[in-house]
Amino acid sequence: MRVAFLGPPGAGKGTQARELAREWRVPHVATGDMLREAVAAGTPLGREAKRYMDAGVLVPDDVMVGLVGERLGQPDAARGFILDGFPRTLAQAEALARMLKDRGQELDRVLYFDVSEGELLRRLTGRRSCPVCQSTYHLVSAPPRRDAVCDNDGTPLVQRVDDREDTVRTRLRVYGEQTAPLLDYYRHRGLLTSVPAEGAIDTIRADIREAAGAA
Ligand code: AP5
Numbered sequence: 001m002r003v004a005f006l007g008p009p010g011a012g013k014g015t016q017a018r019e020l021a022r023e024w025r026v027p028h029v030a031t032g033d034m035l036r037e038a039v040a041a042g043t044p045l046g047r048e049a050k051r052y053m054d055a056g057v058l059v060p061d062d063v064m065v066g067l068v069g070e071r072l073g074q075p076d077a078a079r080g081f082i083l084d085g086f087p088r089t090l091a092q093a094e095a096l097a098r099m100l101k102d103r104g105q106e107l108d109r110v111l112y113f114d115v116s117e118g119e120l121l122r123r124l125t126g127r128r129s130c131p132v133c134q135s136t137y138h139l140v141s142a143p144p145r146r147d148a149v150c151d152n153d154g155t156p157l158v159q160r161v162d163d164r165e166d167t168v169r170t171r172l173r174v175y176g177e178q179t180a181p182l183l184d185y186y187r188h189r190g191l192l193t194s195v196p197a198e199g200a201i202d203t204i205r206a207d208i209r210e211a212a213g214a215a
Contacts, residue, residue, distance in 0.1 A: 001026055001080035002105060003212050004087070004096075006182060007113030009171045010124040012197050014136055016113075016205055017084040024214060026080040029071050031064060031088075033134045040131065054161050056170035058088060058178060065095040072099065088179045093186075109212055110186040113197035117172065124168045128157040142201070 001024050005013040014030060021028035035053060038046030045063070052059045068086050071077065087093040100106050115123075126139040130150035137144050137157060145151050162171060186192040193211040197204050 002108045004083040004110045006110050008120055008175045010120040011113035011115045013084045017082045021082050027076050029081050030084040031086040056162050056167040057174055061091045069099050110191045111211055112194045114194050115197045119198055124163050127163055130155050131158050
């Protein structure tokens with residue numbers, strides 16, 4: 001199972017990937033989570049990435065390709081993975097194809113999460129996250145069991161800096177300019193399946209299983 005989840009900010013990629021990676025017993029390779037961990041740890045990568053992330057723009061391709069190449073080279077990724085948030089540019093898509101080819105592998109499927117812009121804004125501005133385990137919640141559609149703390153570890157939930165409305169609009173614009181062209185890239189290679197990603201989280205998950213051939 002080698003799949004990539006593709007879609008705009010707030011489309012639900014992380015929400016679905018976290019559960020399905022457990023179910024399919026493959027690593028959830030989420031570049032946003034990896035970068036946020038580096039920011040929290042204050043590493044040189046984290047310090048470099050933070051200024052791009054806070055502004056809602058993409059971290060340079062060479063940094064991202066290096067990070068993902070290293071992660072996919074770890075033993076647990078040998079039997080598969082869910083990529084969440086990578087690739088995000090044509091250069092990243094081409095680098096991914098090369099790195100997989102070098103290992104005698106290829107992507108099985110790219111799943112596009114199709115969500116309207118109004119719903120994305122509603123989801124992102126209402127999102128709250130756990131800074132420790134990275135679980136995500138929504139004030140209205142997916143609240144935690146206890147007010148404002150993470151269900152898993154009791155940590156107080158936070159709003160991501162880049163979920164403020166002006167930064168969300170920048171992220172949506174960057175997605176349209178730099179990531180949306182990947183839809184045609186993967187469609188032409190026969191790898192793209194579009195999944196309607198509005199509605200109940202469980203229903204969407206069932207559609208993803210089917211689209212990935214894991215139903
Ligand atoms: P990243 O963390 O990857 O952000 P993103 O792609 O913008 O995606 P999000 O995490 O915002 O959304 P999601 O689709 O995972 O939605 P979620 O499941 O949380 O990247 C952050 C930054 O890092 C980038 O801006 C960039 O700077 C940098 N970066 C990362 N990767 C990079 C790369 N490859 N190249 C360069 N730079 C990179 O859901 C959202 C909300 O909706 C939650 O509150 C959730 O509870 C709720 N929700 C989910 N599903 C539903 C549903 N069905 N109904 C109602 N609510 C729902």
